Amino acid sequence: MNHENNILSDEIGTYDPFLEGLRSLAKQVVCGFLLGMALLLFGANIAHSNPTDIPKNASAKSYGDGWECDLGYRIAGEICVAITVPENAYATNRRYGLGWECLHGFLRVERASCVPVIVPEGGYLGPSGSRWFCHRGFQKIGNTCEKIKLPPHAYLTNSGVGAPWKCDRGFEEIGDACVAISVPDNAFLNNSGYGQPWSCHRGFFEENGACTKVFVPENAYFDEATYGNGWKCERGFSETGNKCIAIELPPNAHLDRSGNQWECNKNFYRSKSQCVLRN
Incomplete structure (x- = not known):
């Protein structure tokens, strides 16, 4: 009989009052924490949705705390006042900025009004609708577009800086005119934007504004280097005066x-x- 009671005791387990007390305390702590969180969230929702603190023409923010003015209104202290859209403007229906923008072809002045953009003769209104530019062949001078005086043998550069025109090939700018470049015999026009506008043909070198033929002595060959006498001695020969000596x-x-x-x-x-x- 005692043997059977021992087996039964092993199967059921020994009852421990201390452990049972800990289990009960843990359950109470968890239940209290969950209840507190529920009350906190409920209170926040009540505070967030409380309409008593929201002024007229405003609504609670869709996220976060507080409120914001409705479209067409803007905050002024603790209230929302209607946005006044000036003449020649339209409401943007945005909560930031002025709440309005000038119509195409008008310019905002002192954040209060929209005045027409005055486009001078020879100009056109830019795509932004608030600036103007000069047509090709005209140059901006102050608030006007003046026609560019193009000299003969010149073309427009379409450049916003420097001279509005350049001379055709074979001509050089002297003052306000394009003068023909004098190219000596045995020379050709180069594409250099500075310095001498012409270069001597191969076998010639520049001397006093002319192209002089290079004399290549025996046992030498023509050298295209821009310095020296225009020729070099063959291998096995050395330069002596105007000759190549073995x-x-x-x-x-x-x-x-x-x-x-x-x-x-x-x-x-x-x-x-x-x-x-x-x-």
Whole structure:
């Protein structure tokens, strides 16, 4: 019999008053927390939806606390007053800004009125409706569009800065006119925007405003470099005056990288016109 009671006691478990007290306390804490949160949310909703603090022509914000003026009204202290739309303007139905904008072709003045945009002769109203620009062939001078005086042999540049025109190819700007460029014989017009407007043909070099033929001596070739005499000696020859003289290599020497001078082999050094062995 005692054996059966022990088995039954093991299956049911030992009753502990302390543990039961803890379980009951935990249930009470959880229930109290949930009830408090419910009351807090309920109170917030009541406060948020309370219409007594919202002025006329206003509504509670769709999110957050507080209120905002209805469309067509704006806040002034603690009330909402109707927006006054001036003449030549329209209501924007936005809660920010002035609440109105000027019509196309009118300009806002001192946040209170809209005045017409005065477009001068030779100009046109811009796409914004509040600014004007000059037509092609006209230049903005103050509040007017003055016709550009285009000299012969010139064209409009469409540039907003600098001169409104440039000279045609073959002409250069001198004062308010385009004067033909004098190109010497054996030369051609270049595309340089500065300096000399012409360049000499290959085989010629500039000298005193003319193009002089380059004289290439024997054992030399034409050189296009902008400096020098216009030619260079072939490899194995050195420049002497206006001639290319064959280089005579001393023993233990070789031509250098340029091919127009010589240097000593390794372990030799130059002494006058010879290569001397280093001791």
